[in-house]
Amino acid sequence: MGANNQGKVFETNIEKSAIDQKLFFYRIKDVNPMFLKRGAAVSKNKYDCFLFFKGYLFPLELKPTKDKSIAFREEIIKAQQIKHLKEATQYPNIIPGFLFQFREPENKVYFVHIDDFLTYKNIAEKQLEHTYKNKVNKSSIP
Incomplete structure (x- = not known):
C-alpha cells in the first residue's frame, strides 16, 4: 500500500476510534486540484482534523510513518x-x-503538543539549549 493510502487508513482509524468513544471528530477534506478549473486557487487547510474532548478542542495534524522517526523535512x-x-x-x-x-515495529500513536514539538525542533537545530536527558536527533523526532 502506498504512503498516501496508509495516511488515509490512519485518518479513518482515528475517526473510527473517536466515534467509538463518542467523541466529536471532524476531518477537514482536502480539495483535489485535479478536479478544479485550470488556474483556480486552492486554499490549504490549516489542520487535518478537529477532536473535541471534555471542553478542549484539539486541532490536529496527522503524520503516519513506517520509519522509526518523523523527519523535520518540509x-x-x-x-x-x-x-x-x-x-x-x-x-x-x-x-x-x-x-x-509509527507503524513499525508496533504501530504506536503519540500526541505531541505544538510547543513541545517546537522546543525539540529548536534544540535539534541548536537554536535552544539542550535540556533533554537523552540525545536529540538533529533532523527528526524518534
Whole structure:
C-alpha cells in the first residue's frame, strides 16, 4: 500500500476510534486540484482534523510513518502547518499538536503538543539549549 493510502487508513482509524468513544471528530477534506478549473486557487487547510474532548478542542495534524522517526523535512511537516498550530495556542481550551503514528515495529500513536514539538525542533537545530536527558536527533523526532 502506498504512503498516501496508509495516511488515509490512519485518518479513518482515528475517526473510527473517536466515534467509538463518542467523541466529536471532524476531518477537514482536502480539495483535489485535479478536479478544479485550470488556474483556480486552492486554499490549504490549516489542520487535518478537529477532536473535541471534555471542553478542549484539539486541532490536529496527522503524520503516519513506517520509519522509526518523523523527519523535520518540509515535505513531511510543512512550515504552514507548524505556523497554524502555533497560532492556535493563543486561545483558551485549544490544544494543538501532531498525532504521530509509527507503524513499525508496533504501530504506536503519540500526541505531541505544538510547543513541545517546537522546543525539540529548536534544540535539534541548536537554536535552544539542550535540556533533554537523552540525545536529540538533529533532523527528526524518534
